[in-house]
Amino acid sequence: MSMVMRRRERHAPATGAPGGRPPYRPTHARFDRPAVAAAAAAVAVLAAAPFFLAPYATTTLTRMLIYALLAASLDLLVGITGLPSLGHAAYFGVGAYTAGWIAAHATPAAPAPLLAAAAAGAVAAAVGGWVAVRSAGVFFLILTLAIAEIIQQLAESWGPVTGGSNGMYGIPATLLAGEALTNVANLYWYVLACFLAGLVVLWSVSASPFGATLRGIRDNEPRMRALGYRPYRYKLAAFVAAGAVAGLAGGLLAAQQRLVTPADLGFTTSALALLAVVIGGTGTIWGPCLGAALVVLVRDSLGPGLGGHGPLVLGLVFIAVVYALPRGVAGLRRTRRSRHAPPDTGGAR
Amino acid sequence: VVDWLDIGVIAVLNGLAIGLLLFVVAVGLSLVFGMMDVLNLAHGALFLTGAYVAWAFAGDRPTWTSWLAALAVAAAAGAFAGGGLSLATEPLARRSHLDQALLTLGVALVAAELLSAAFGDDVRGVNPPPGLDGTVGVMGNAYPSYRLTLIGLGAVVALAMHLVIERTPLGALVRATVADRDMVAAAGIDARLVRAGVFVTGSVLATTAGVLGSPVFNARPGLDGTILILALVVVVIGGLGSVRGVLVAALLIGQIESTGRALLSDLASFLLFGALAIVLAVRPRGLFAGAIGGRT
Numbered sequence: 001m002s003m004v005m006r007r008r009e010r011h012a013p014a015t016g017a018p019g020g021r022p023p024y025r026p027t028h029a030r031f032d033r034p035a036v037a038a039a040a041a042a043v044a045v046l047a048a049a050p051f052f053l054a055p056y057a058t059t060t061l062t063r064m065l066i067y068a069l070l071a072a073s074l075d076l077l078v079g080i081t082g083l084p085s086l087g088h089a090a091y092f093g094v095g096a097y098t099a100g101w102i103a104a105h106a107t108p109a110a111p112a113p114l115l116a117a118a119a120a121g122a123v124a125a126a127v128g129g130w131v132a133v134r135s136a137g138v139f140f141l142i143l144t145l146a147i148a149e150i151i152q153q154l155a156e157s158w159g160p161v162t163g164g165s166n167g168m169y170g171i172p173a174t175l176l177a178g179e180a181l182t183n184v185a186n187l188y189w190y191v192l193a194c195f196l197a198g199l200v201v202l203w204s205v206s207a208s209p210f211g212a213t214l215r216g217i218r219d220n221e222p223r224m225r226a227l228g229y230r231p232y233r234y235k236l237a238a239f240v241a242a243g244a245v246a247g248l249a250g251g252l253l254a255a256q257q258r259l260v261t262p263a264d265l266g267f268t269t270s271a272l273a274l275l276a277v278v279i280g281g282t283g284t285i286w287g288p289c290l291g292a293a294l295v296v297l298v299r300d301s302l303g304p305g306l307g308g309h310g311p312l313v314l315g316l317v318f319i320a321v322v323y324a325l326p327r328g329v330a331g332l333r334r335t336r337r338s339r340h341a342p343p344d345t346g347g348a349r
Numbered sequence: 350v351v352d353w354l355d356i357g358v359i360a361v362l363n364g365l366a367i368g369l370l371l372f373v374v375a376v377g378l379s380l381v382f383g384m385m386d387v388l389n390l391a392h393g394a395l396f397l398t399g400a401y402v403a404w405a406f407a408g409d410r411p412t413w414t415s416w417l418a419a420l421a422v423a424a425a426a427g428a429f430a431g432g433g434l435s436l437a438t439e440p441l442a443r444r445s446h447l448d449q450a451l452l453t454l455g456v457a458l459v460a461a462e463l464l465s466a467a468f469g470d471d472v473r474g475v476n477p478p479p480g481l482d483g484t485v486g487v488m489g490n491a492y493p494s495y496r497l498t499l500i501g502l503g504a505v506v507a508l509a510m511h512l513v514i515e516r517t518p519l520g521a522l523v524r525a526t527v528a529d530r531d532m533v534a535a536a537g538i539d540a541r542l543v544r545a546g547v548f549v550t551g552s553v554l555a556t557t558a559g560v561l562g563s564p565v566f567n568a569r570p571g572l573d574g575t576i577l578i579l580a581l582v583v584v585v586i587g588g589l590g591s592v593r594g595v596l597v598a599a600l601l602i603g604q605i606e607s608t609g610r611a612l613l614s615d616l617a618s619f620l621l622f623g624a625l626a627i628v629l630a631v632r633p634r635g636l637f638a639g640a641i642g643g644r645t
Contacts, residue, residue, distance in 0.1 A: 078447070084445075084446070084447040084450070086450070086454075131625070131626045131629060131630075134629060134630075135629065137446055138382065138386070138388045138446050138450075139585060139634075141388055141446060141447070141450055142388070142581045142582075142584070142585050143585070143625070143629070145578065145581065146578055146581060146582055146585075146621075146622070146625060147622065149574070149578045150619070150621060150622045154619075267574055268458075271454055271458065274451070274454075275451075278451060311458050311461070311462050312458070312459055312462035312463070312466075314455075314458060315454075315455045315456070315457075315458030315459035315462065316455070316459060317455075318451055318452070318454060318455025318458065319452060319455040319456065319459070321451070322441070322448050322451050322452045322455065323440070323452075
């Protein structure tokens with residue numbers, strides 16, 4: 001880790017007093033005043049949104065937040081650890097099914113289904129990651145894809161628990177302090193609060209020394225190994241953390257839709273999450289959230305107008321993004337800023 | 350005991366048919382993957398295209414003419430698609446695996462949507478050509494003669510691939526490119542031609558396999574994903590760019606899919622995962638990696 005930091009430091013621009021070296025501030029953990037202001041403004045706008053939006057728009061915004069959390073958790077793998085997973089929706093779906101089952105058979109009282117969902121996401125990710133993280137490159141892509149497919153088949157065939165291909169329906173509404181969250185706006189605020197909590201977790205992981213180690217592994221794994229780190233353990237830990245947050249997002253999905261189907265953990269959902277990360281820009285956490293909002297907008301709002309061919313548009317967007325925007329929307333900002341700061345060597349390899 | 354044996358014989362034969370069909374699909378994927386380092390996620394869509402072509406031309410009342418026409422059209426479509434994919438991935442050659450996977454993923458999504466728009470969401474059944482639509486007795490069991498033909502055909506393709514790859518100058522070039530692409534380019538061979546050739550061959554094999562497999566699987570939405578996953582598992586278990594590895598892995602997966610499903614229907618998915626996990630724990634690069642090249 002220290003090597004990585006020192007390298008960054010050497011390239012850092014001399015913005016301090018002449019002759020003096022500026023104090024080390026990692027580019028990824030910076031509390032810029034504009035950044036803090038922008039985040040606060042975004043949270044304020046999001047919190048006030050139900051007052052201005054029609055109920056349908058609020059529902060769409062709720063879904064955007066859920067998928068944004070999924071995309072942000074995937075970014076911890078793709079952008080920060082350099083592990084491009086093609087099957088992240090599996091852990092999202094495991095969380096959704098767990099939350100639905102707990103709400104229906106144990107208690108729908110507020111934190112219980114979500115905590116169970118996050119725990120189940122973490123456990124599933126630990127099992128899947130145990131196999132997948134051993135591999136690298138193309139093998140990792142294939143393994144995550146195959147494991148997710150197997151989890152989806154399990155959801156389809158384990159009828160008594162998951163409801164088979166019809167899905168799990170009739171999930172009771174979440175109880176918050178004894179009151180059922182059936183109002184669109186109340187549900188939205190509940191999802192927003194959990195979304196922000198999940199985002200804070202991801203941001204803390206990313207900004208911690210652990211996150212710096214993950215970036216080190218992404219940028220130069222042999223060097224990290226030479227420094228005495230064990231990349232396997234760190235990658236597995238990142239995989240489990242991302243699985244837990246994805247499980248949390250899945251729990252929110254179960255609370256909102258009150259229906260979970262095998263499609264929620266299928267390949268298309270994984271592909272959409274990955275598309276959100278790639279559109280938004282890898283390694284930034286906030287970029288993928290914007291990407292997810294865009295993807296949900298295209299799929300749910302423009303999709304019906306296109307005769308149900310939303311995936312066609314998304315496929316074309318995929319192709320366009322790969323050629324035109326290799327670093328995503330966040331990359332645009334980064335290029336602008338690169339006059340002042342060294343560019344992150346980010347991106348999945 | 351006799352019942353179990355009967356189920357066993359049928360399941361093993363089915364597994365052989367599925368396995369050899371998987372071999373034809375996966376060998377193209379494996380070559381593209383091993384030689385070009387490109388993970389082609391549109392490979393399943395190619396198979397599904399072939400299956401729909403079979404339905405459009407042959408349908409449920411095929412003649413030999415319509416059946417052969419379906420094969421020819423599917424092969425032509427595969428060649429066209431392979432050339433297109435080769436051109437499309439060319440600019441991404443020096444980019445990450447993820448970018449190439451994303452591109453082919455986008456192509457796969459678009460292709461699946463177009464196919465569903467053109468052919469609807471119903472299951473489209475295809476019958477075998479006349480003369481092969483009956484059954485023959487195998488150890489006292491009635492078994493579809495088309496599947497036996499499929500086994501024979503698959504064995505011929507496997508043998509042909511083996512001979513071409515291992516015994517001809519062209520095969521030597523392919524193996525050399527898997528082992529060291531840059532050295533082949535340095536020896537004065539146009540890498541773009543090799544690349545396009547491999548892509549076209551792999552895609553033609555995939556669409557043809559789609560036609561051949563359509564009486565077994567039927568053309569339906571979602572089949573592209575199923576076949577892609579099976580082919581990817583075969584490639585991972587077999588090892589990069591190794592024809593022998595692909596054959597062994599395809600036969601193994603075929604048996605798991607068929608015999609495993611017949612004996613323990615719900616657990617077959619876990620068997621697939623278990624086989625993958627065990628192979629990767631023992632041989633992280635696949636069973637036959639290192640036979641020709643061992644690059645990631």
